[in-house]
Amino acid sequence: MNIRKLPKASGAYSFPLLIKHILQYSDVLEPDRQIVYRDQVSYSYAELKKRVARLANVLSSLGLSGGETVAVCDYDSHRYLEGFFGIPMTGNVLHTINWRLSSAQILYTINHAEDVVIITHVDFLPLLTQLAPQFTSVKKIIVASEGQPIPETPLTIAGEYEELLAAASDQFHFPDFDEEAVATTFYTTGTTGSPKGVYFTHRQLVLHTLAVALSFMSVDKACSFNNSAVYMPLTPFFHVHAWGFPYVATLLGIKQVLVGRFEPEMTLKLFVTHKPTISHCVPTILQMFVGHPAAKHVDLSRWKVIIGGAALPSALCKAALERGVDIVAGYGMSETCPFLTTAYLGPEDRAVEDLSEQIRMRIRTGSPTVFVDLRVVDEDMRDVPADDETMGEIVVRSPWLTQGYYREPELSEQLWRGGYLHTGDVATMNERGSIKIADRIKDVIKTGGEWVSSIDLENFIGTHPGVAEVAVVGIPDAKWGERPFALVVLKQGQEVAAEDIRAHLQPLVDRGEISKWAVPDSIQFAEAIPKTSVGKIDKKTIRGRLTLS
Amino acid sequence: MNIRKLPKASGAYSFPLLIKHILQYSDVLEPDRQIVYRDQVSYSYAELKKRVARLANVLSSLGLSGGETVAVCDYDSHRYLEGFFGIPMTGNVLHTINWRLSSAQILYTINHAEDVVIITHVDFLPLLTQLAPQFTSVKKIIVASEGQPIPETPLTIAGEYEELLAAASDQFHFPDFDEEAVATTFYTTGTTGSPKGVYFTHRQLVLHTLAVALSFMSVDKACSFNNSAVYMPLTPFFHVHAWGFPYVATLLGIKQVLVGRFEPEMTLKLFVTHKPTISHCVPTILQMFVGHPAAKHVDLSRWKVIIGGAALPSALCKAALERGVDIVAGYGMSETCPFLTTAYLGPEDRAVEDLSEQIRMRIRTGSPTVFVDLRVVDEDMRDVPADDETMGEIVVRSPWLTQGYYREPELSEQLWRGGYLHTGDVATMNERGSIKIADRIKDVIKTGGEWVSSIDLENFIGTHPGVAEVAVVGIPDAKWGERPFALVVLKQGQEVAAEDIRAHLQPLVDRGEISKWAVPDSIQFAEAIPKTSVGKIDKKTIRGRLTLS
Structure with missing residues (x-):
């Protein structure tokens, strides 16, 4: 395909997209707006x-x-x-x-x-x-x-x-x-x-700022990211530029309330004083707001919260909604500046009265941010069907993705193989293009051409009344490629056999919620599940032990 | 100043800003939204x-x-x-x-x-x-x-x-x-x-779309440009991409109502049927809505209108506000894609009850759109004081300005002299960076180092009860550079002398509203004012006649 490019006048200014332009007009429209730091500093x-x-x-x-x-x-x-x-x-x-x-x-x-x-x-x-x-x-x-x-x-x-x-x-x-x-x-x-x-x-951050602003502003809720919002970040600034929101807030010239070292009392005090309308945080921090005794009588009904960094649990979403919080999940990662998707609720979605339906919509990984070319693909980079059932890896292109890892050429090539950034996350996509993360790709179990989410299996097995904790990993299998393996910790005093676990899963197979290939052949019982230093299930160690044994 | 650039992974995708990305997700979030053409076509x-x-x-x-x-x-x-x-x-x-x-x-x-x-x-x-x-x-x-x-x-x-x-x-x-x-x-x-x-x-149009969307969405009014807006353009598409709004509307995936050949009855019918929340037009078209007998009982109270193409007259602004229209002026030109400024009203401005103050804020040429580097400068490209009194030419840089005129290298250099696009418009700027256009630079009268707006003088002289019409131009003067000259058409049966006109202006001089240098030495009376084919005062012809005489 041909295109036409034209010469520029010698004086014509090629305007670069620079971070200084985000700051340029911040003080113009609303000169009284303040930047607040704890109870120590406040300036325009x-x-x-x-x-x-x-x-x-x-x-x-x-x-x-x-x-x-x-x-x-x-x-x-x-x-x-x-x-x-x-x-x-x-x-x-x-x-x-x-x-x-x-x-x-x-x-x-x-x-x-x-x-x-x-x-x-x-x-x-x-x-x-x-x-x-x-x-x-x-x-x-x-x-x-x-x-x-x-x-x-x-x-x-x-x-x-x-x-x-x-x-x-x-x-x-x-x-x-x-x-x-x-x-x-x-x-x-x-x-x-x-x-x-x-x-x-600079270009990447400017474009990320514009697109994120647009995504959150376009939603017609009173407390969305508009120019009379009050912004209180609850994610560390070092964590992917606090998801880019401080740049958005500065572009809009809105009040910013910065909480410093995170202390529940100080944070609540700042909340009550400045009445933020928009924040973002990991689930644990929101839990503090809806669960802390001191926050019991704080009005949260004008507050929009974007949850990222980990999946938004249904129970927390429910608790937040019951307090009037306009809560949605977002998704991204360090490599992606970070925004890739947000759960979207249109005017009709917002009017839905059924709470469980509200939760279902709000905890979705969500719809791509504008200018994010997001695909869910199989191992040959073909799009999986948009049936919200077939799993694939999320791969992306967008104007704000890291172009490599600093001084790590091999890892950089690996990240960008096939011309798309590989997120390493496995998801399903529905017909409206909204995705739902199922697993990390290294943890998903590829068995007989099908992908089985280890997290789904853990959730299902975890509902057995005798089970205290469970970890599921894939183990190599000559015939099927991989087969699921479950390591189960029983509640004290419970006696449960592998066969009981399989029987517990059978109704899910009958209802089509999981494939029959997802039922683990191999289930072992243990005293404890190996964990990493930050308390996550250490699947690498579990796989390592199995390979050695 | 040094900068650091880093290599990209060979597979890293350099995402270009292309118009196709504006269309990409238009059908995803709200698949039922329609594009409507008169009463003939409606599709998703x-x-x-x-x-x-x-x-x-x-x-x-x-x-x-x-x-x-x-x-x-x-x-x-x-x-x-x-x-x-x-x-x-x-x-x-x-x-x-x-x-x-x-x-x-x-x-x-x-x-x-x-x-x-x-x-x-x-x-x-x-x-x-x-x-x-x-x-x-x-x-x-x-x-x-x-x-x-x-x-x-x-x-x-x-x-x-x-x-x-x-x-x-x-x-x-x-x-x-x-x-x-x-x-x-x-x-x-x-x-x-x-x-x-x-x-x-493509880059220019994408950035213009993002910036215009952001400017209009960030304002917290119910009928602003958000994703549940209904858009009805009332500016021809050929007129600077209908000011770029069709791209904004498509990016947001909102309902668009296109009126085809402009006919008041059809347009009103579409208005009543589809209840647009946002439109843009020249003053004349809005006049039709607030003045047409058939529109008398149409509810205009959920309608935001951006006025451009000509100054928004106070009387029209007042009439529109009285009908509940959220009206603001915008400014731009063919060379600038077009957006440069919009009148800004923050939450406190909107709460102001005094109607004349509302009008004053809304008819201003306004504040720069994000990423518009706008200056008001004197003939040596120095910024004039931001006192809302000193006039200068508006010059701009931004990511969406034409880089020249097609196959007109000399005019292109002229447009971009000094590294800024010269708008040819003369304005004042206030301390909040908001501008107010005073005149076209070719019509402004430069006398004794001061700039006098020919339009202001016409307005002031026009208030004399005997004056039917007036045109003011600058004429060369050996001592002062230029001096104002007024060509006056009297109302039938009126007898007014040049001295009466000057006496009429004297109170304005006394109150400091115009400088004493602005009072024309030379005032002539005529039967008619020369006009161009589109009915504007033909100042070129007036100046030509004076030079010849």
Whole structure:
């Protein structure tokens, strides 16, 4: 196919998509809107812009002339928001340090990302001090001490964050540059190997911001993401740019309430004071809001919450809906900036009165965000039928996907094999293009040409009254490729045989809810299920033991 | 400033911003939403996609392999919407013919744009037949005859639109290509010279769509542009892509009501039937809605209207507000895709009860759309003070501005001198960055270093009870550069002297509303004001006469 391209006037300006454009008009339409940090700080967007300029001058004064990595190690704060802008807007790369990793992993990411300067909350100074002897690129540390004196440390301290900003000019000329310049980087951890660095360009983040804004604004609910919303993130900023929402909030110039170190009391106090209308978090945090005794009388009925990071459990969705929360699931991952899908509820869906139907719609992995080309495919990259039953891997194209893993060429090729980013998640798709995640691809059981979700099987077996806990994995099988294997922990005092478990599954087979091939031939009983350090079922260990035995 | 760019995995997909992505999910979230054409046609977005594929196959069968110009000459219709997608999605360039131009100008644009195929409504076939002997590039005509037989014509008719579509496959593989490919072109006419062709790429239109959607959706009014809106354009599609809104409506997958040939009765009938919540038009069309006897009892209270193409008069704004219309002014031009600004009303602004204050806010030229870098500058490209008094020219940068005029290199350089697109409009800016257009730069009077709006002077002189009509132009002056000159037509039977006019202006000088330099030294009386063919004051002729005399 041919296309036509035309010459440009010599003066015609090729407008690059840069993060500075997200900040540009934030202070114009509603100049009184505030950025709030706990009960300590509150300032306007005009002040945010000045502080971003001050930060840029501080970075320049440290000899950073662009193209270098500046890390932030902090709780969700106004400082972090300033870093979201000031670091990439000076051509540098923001590394958002995941301080929940092990100290060895944190060290690995700091060295691998080639951090030159680290802006850290004083709480993390002991950790950095401990790691310092092994730093390979770090030259200077900026400490946010929040009014406390900076503790003794052998690290090279450039200064205290507020003091450095106060001493710098609030004017900085942010030049235009190539929209393909890298703006951010951070690390994702799998069950094996070292953390892997993903990276996002200015263009990618701008397009992600526009598309996410559009997806959430287009829904006609009072508390959706419009320009009179109040935004309170409850996901760490280091977690995939807090899902990109701080950029959306800044583009809209809406009030932002940043909770700092997560403490239920402070968070609830901020909630009651500022009445946020939109937040996002993992299920556990929402559980705190609907389950915490102190939150019992808090009005949650003007609050929209987007749940990600883990599947939204039905029970939590129900509890939230009963409190009036407008709750929906979203889906994405570190490699994808992160947004890929959100559960969609149109005007008619919202009017549905049946609670279980509301839950069913809201916990779906959801419909693709605009400009996400999402497919569910079999092992030969053919689309599976959109029957909401046939499983396949989710593969995607979109303008905001990491183009590789930093300095990991083999893993990068693996990620992008066949021209699509492979999510490693297995899902079904319905006729309206909405997907439902079934499993991780490494855990799905491929038996006789069919895919069986290990998570579904665990859920079904778990409903047997004698079963306390269960893990299902696939084991190699000469004839069928793989066969499901179940490791079962019984409730104390229960006597259950493998045959009882199979009998418990038979009605599901009869009703067509699972295929007869999904019933495990092999069921073993154990005292405990092997778990990873973060408490997830350690399927790798289970498979390893089986292979050895 | 340095930046960092990183290599991509070989399989990593560089996602181009293409018009096909606007259409991609239009049928997914709300599959029942309809595209309506008068009382003749109604179909779903799934059908729209099929028809776009059929159109693509028709274009292919005519030998168009991309990079060629396909014109549409039609009223606002489902066909036109199909052309908005099918023509650029096949790599071809959509030329939207302005059938309101003179036939000589229409011929000029068809030949200059190198139209190969024209899709025309049967109403325009006589015109095209008349022009045909002078066509230099047109090979074939597709006629939309709406059920009537196609009249005899010596033109080469490829077929009837519906018949061709019906015979074509509804499957077409739309490949990805360079986002800088030209997607659309059309012509703008000034007071002098030939029409000038502007052109827009896929990237530009996608970014314009996202930004316009965001600007209108972010405002928290019930009838704003969200996904349960009903859209009824009242601007011709040929007029700067109907301001880009059909792309926004399609991205959101909302109901679209297309009125075809503009007839008040049919339009009102469609309004009452489909209850649109968002429209856009020039002031005259809105006047029809608030002034037409048949519209007297139509409920306009759920309707948002964006007014452009001409300044929104206070009286019309008032009349519309009194009928409950949520009305705001917007601003842009053919060269700018078109959106540059919209009057902004935040939650507090909307709550203001004083009607005259509401009018004042809503008729402003407004605040820049996101990603529009808008400045108001003096002749040396320095920003004028943001005092809402000092006038300057509006110059802009944004991702969606024409990069030149087609095959007019000198005019292109002129348009983009100094690296900014020069709008030719003179405005003031307030401290919140909102602008108010004062005049066209060619009409503004530059006297003694000050800029005086000819339109302001006309308005002020026009309030003299003896004055029927007035035109003000600048005339060369050796000492002051220019001095204002007023040509006045008196009401029948009135006797007014130049001195009376000056005395009428004196209180305005005393109150500081106009500078004393704005009072014309020279005032002449005449029987009539010279007008252009479209009824505007012909200032060029007035200036010409003065120079000769």
